[in-house]
Amino acid sequence: MSQTTARPAHLQHHFTDVHQQAESAKLGIWIFLLTEVLLFGGLFCFYAIYRSWNPDMFHNAHAFLNVWMGATNTVVLIVSSLTMALAIRSMQLGRRKHTIVFLAGTVLLACVFMVIKYFEYSHKIHLGQLPGKWYFFEGIAGTNPHIFFSAYFLMTGLHGFHVLGGIAVITWLIIKTARGSFSPEYYTPIEMTGLYWHLVDLIWIFLFPLFYLIG
Amino acid sequence: MEHTIPEKHYLNEATGWKSWLMTLDHKRIGILYMIMVMFSFFLGGVFALLLRWELISPDKILMGPEMYNQAFSLHGIIMIFLFIIPSIPAILGNFVMPLMIGAKDVAFPRLNLASWYIYVIGFCFAVYALFTGGIDTGWTFYTPYSSETTTAVIPILTAAFVLGFSSIFTGLNFIVTIHKLRAPGMTWFQLPLFVWAIYATALIQVLATPVLGITLALLMLERVVGIGIFDPAMGGDPVLFQHFFWFYSHPAVYIMILPGMGIISELIATFSHRRIFGYKFIAFSSLGIAFTGFLVWGHHMFVSGQSDFAAVIFSFLTFFVGIPSGIKILNWMATMYKGSISLDTPMLWALSFLILFSIGGFTGIILGTLSIDVHLHDTYFVVSHFHYVMVGGTVMAIFGGLHYWWPKIWGRMYNETLARIAVVLIFVGFNVTFFVQFIMGTQGMPRRYATYLPQFQGMHGFSSIGALIMGVGFLLIAIYLIHAIFKGKPSGPNPWKALTMEWETPSPPRAGNFEGAQRLTHGPYDYDKVVPENALKQYKTL
Numbered sequence: 001m002s003q004t005t006a007r008p009a010h011l012q013h014h015f016t017d018v019h020q021q022a023e024s025a026k027l028g029i030w031i032f033l034l035t036e037v038l039l040f041g042g043l044f045c046f047y048a049i050y051r052s053w054n055p056d057m058f059h060n061a062h063a064f065l066n067v068w069m070g071a072t073n074t075v076v077l078i079v080s081s082l083t084m085a086l087a088i089r090s091m092q093l094g095r096r097k098h099t100i101v102f103l104a105g106t107v108l109l110a111c112v113f114m115v116i117k118y119f120e121y122s123h124k125i126h127l128g129q130l131p132g133k134w135y136f137f138e139g140i141a142g143t144n145p146h147i148f149f150s151a152y153f154l155m156t157g158l159h160g161f162h163v164l165g166g167i168a169v170i171t172w173l174i175i176k177t178a179r180g181s182f183s184p185e186y187y188t189p190i191e192m193t194g195l196y197w198h199l200v201d202l203i204w205i206f207l208f209p210l211f212y213l214i215g
Numbered sequence: 216m217e218h219t220i221p222e223k224h225y226l227n228e229a230t231g232w233k234s235w236l237m238t239l240d241h242k243r244i245g246i247l248y249m250i251m252v253m254f255s256f257f258l259g260g261v262f263a264l265l266l267r268w269e270l271i272s273p274d275k276i277l278m279g280p281e282m283y284n285q286a287f288s289l290h291g292i293i294m295i296f297l298f299i300i301p302s303i304p305a306i307l308g309n310f311v312m313p314l315m316i317g318a319k320d321v322a323f324p325r326l327n328l329a330s331w332y333i334y335v336i337g338f339c340f341a342v343y344a345l346f347t348g349g350i351d352t353g354w355t356f357y358t359p360y361s362s363e364t365t366t367a368v369i370p371i372l373t374a375a376f377v378l379g380f381s382s383i384f385t386g387l388n389f390i391v392t393i394h395k396l397r398a399p400g401m402t403w404f405q406l407p408l409f410v411w412a413i414y415a416t417a418l419i420q421v422l423a424t425p426v427l428g429i430t431l432a433l434l435m436l437e438r439v440v441g442i443g444i445f446d447p448a449m450g451g452d453p454v455l456f457q458h459f460f461w462f463y464s465h466p467a468v469y470i471m472i473l474p475g476m477g478i479i480s481e482l483i484a485t486f487s488h489r490r491i492f493g494y495k496f497i498a499f500s501s502l503g504i505a506f507t508g509f510l511v512w513g514h515h516m517f518v519s520g521q522s523d524f525a526a527v528i529f530s531f532l533t534f535f536v537g538i539p540s541g542i543k544i545l546n547w548m549a550t551m552y553k554g555s556i557s558l559d560t561p562m563l564w565a566l567s568f569l570i571l572f573s574i575g576g577f578t579g580i581i582l583g584t585l586s587i588d589v590h591l592h593d594t595y596f597v598v599s600h601f602h603y604v605m606v607g608g609t610v611m612a613i614f615g616g617l618h619y620w621w622p623k624i625w626g627r628m629y630n631e632t633l634a635r636i637a638v639v640l641i642f643v644g645f646n647v648t649f650f651v652q653f654i655m656g657t658q659g660m661p662r663r664y665a666t667y668l669p670q671f672q673g674m675h676g677f678s679s680i681g682a683l684i685m686g687v688g689f690l691l692i693a694i695y696l697i698h699a700i701f702k703g704k705p706s707g708p709n710p711w712k713a714l715t716m717e718w719e720t721p722s723p724p725r726a727g728n729f730e731g732a733q734r735l736t737h738g739p740y741d742y743d744k745v746v747p748e749n750a751l752k753q754y755k756t757l
Contacts, residue, residue: 014319024391027391031387035383038422038423038426041425042425042426042429046444050450054450132437132443133441133443134440144443144449146449146450147451154436154442
């Protein structure tokens with residue numbers, strides 16, 4: 001069999017064409033996101049069960065979360081999703097510099113998110129609003145208020161790890177983009193990271209009302 | 216006709232240990248998995264023999280109760296997480312599935328290699344736990360005991376957690392491969408049934424394993440940090456752990472059995488030389504089992520104090536799993552009916568599977584019946600049922616598959632006489648070991664005890680003899696299979712004269728699997744239309 005059409009450098013040997021390769025990557029990342037949803041699903045289940053058992057305690061405890069900080073972080077993450085989408089769009093149009101700027105903006109916003117989270121966490125650690133046996137805050141009525149903070153720290157903590165992971169991957173994308181690895185024909189890693197980043201954003205959009213708003 | 220080994224194939228196209236440890240070839244990764252997984256099988260088997268040795272007498276022979284608890288926990292954990300879950304998908308799925316669909320590799324070769332390294336890391340954690348205090352919780356890690364025992368719970372949980380990632384990566388890779396990399400012309404209903412089974416398995420791996428991951432993470436946090444989620448003293452609920460655990464671990468038993476069923480479909484069709492009966496029913500019953508498997512986890516918890524209503528629903532739903540499994544068994548028998556059956560070694564394994572898995576399946580229905588389970592719960596009846604399904608089912612299937620594809624993997628044939636003797640040893644040894652355990656179970660012999668009442672002496676002794684017979688059988692298999700790798704007779708590309716695509720390439724195949732692009736010329740079971748020869752793509756049309 002003769003190879004008449006040239007194979008682009010980014011096409012791996014076991015794919016017939018770039019279309020097949022891109023489609024495979026896309027399906028792969030969607031399945032990965034599904035596993036993420038199920039990973040968090042366990043924790044959402046944990047939240048739902050203990051909330052239904054201790055509705056009053058959850059109501060009293062949630063008042064100790066800072067809605068303004070949570071709301072700011074929500075806006076920060078939504079804007080970072082926008083910059084991520086713009087980074088992909090810029091690469092589709094072949095504007096490499098714009099892509100770098102938007103990716104850098106996404107990393108910056110992610111860092112802002114983590115800094116705000118740091119202030120929230122350290123305040124709670126200071127007051128003793130901590131998970132499980134570490135809890136020593138007094139002033140929340142209801143049984144076992146530490147369970148609320150177990151759920152809070154676990155869920156926002158796991159989400160925070162995902163934000164940190166996103167920062168690492170997007171930084172790697174910036175380096176790759178600067179080196180000219182991507183083009184309007186091939187930008188799959190940016191697009192896939194974008195999907196991941198939107199999921200991280202989406203999970204926060206569920207966490208924010210569940211912890212900060214509904215009581 | 217004399218066959219020769221092709222001059223160049225995937226085993227010799229690159230040489231040196233680095234070419235193995237850095238390989239991206241799905242066939243080599245399959246072999247890397249084979250080495251590790253079979254070593255784990257050996258390790259778990261040693262623990263099994265130690266347990267049966269101890270149980271020859273109610274008095275202490277080798278180990279006291281604490282040691283015994285550790286031995287059965289390690290036997291379970293090694294066999295489940297290190298052997299049986301990765302076994303068929305990671306070894307044979309990796310090697311055969313891309314060949315079956317005419318692909319050059321899996322969709323993500325690097326991820327495939329990564330999954331093996333992650334498996335090795337998990338393996339190391341398990342071995343580390345073995346040498347730093349062991350583990351005595353059983354493979355189920357039930358709270359509150361698992362958050363209090365002084366044994367090495369954290370390393371073993373880390374091992375299971377890490378191994379989960381390996382399993383997810385394999386599953387994800389296979390789903391994408393089957394969706395996107397099929398040869399031109401190969402529709403979903405022209406896929407070999409092994410591929411359907413691997414696909415259904417991959418769905419469960421991807422959907423269930425993350426829940427196990429988060430459950431084990433929560434248990435680790437409970438133990439290290441004391442988050443209180445499973446601790447009743449802190450308002451937590453230990454039964455919630457059981458729910459989380461079985462939400463994964465029940466579907467996980469289908470991760471263990473479904474690929475085995477896929478192998479049996481191939482074996483029955485090939486050695487009956489007949490079009491498989493009810494192709495679509497077998498294909499969809501795999502998906503049916505995968506789906507139903509997610510809805511029945513509560514049948515492990517009939518005596519845990521879950522609500523009576525939930526228990527009734529779970530019992531009812533459990534019966535539904537019997538339907539797709541029954542469909543498969545009946546279709547396999549219908550395939551053999553009026554077929555021209557050759558009793559080569561792989562077919563003997565398949566027939567063993569049919570008999571043993573049927574017994575395992577029916578006793579599963581008995582255990583799924585709420586009222587009977589209350590009597591049989593935590594007895595040897597459960598132990599025996601589980602082993603009839605997992606050993607009588609999956610292990611028979613994996614050895615059937617290994618014997619079937621051994622000539623494809625290495626290009627050489629094993630000693631057929633020894634192989635038939637081994638099947639008989641395992642079949643007899645297995646029934647001697649486990650059938651009496653059903654009887655002991657109904658008479659109230661509880662599982663996980665280092666000692667027993669004198670009335671069980673005879674049956675326990677009998678069972679231990681069976682374990683010894685099985686041990687000899689597996690040793691024999693190891694000897695002649697390894698011998699075949701180096702000294703076996705060259706097998707030719709299609710020794711069983713089968714029609715699936717993995718036989719349309721030399722044995723062993725080239726690194727890129729096929730010469731040029733592979734095209735579908737006939738269905739996987741068109742035995743009524745074409746007759747294959749043991750030569751490359753040679754068919755007689757009927």
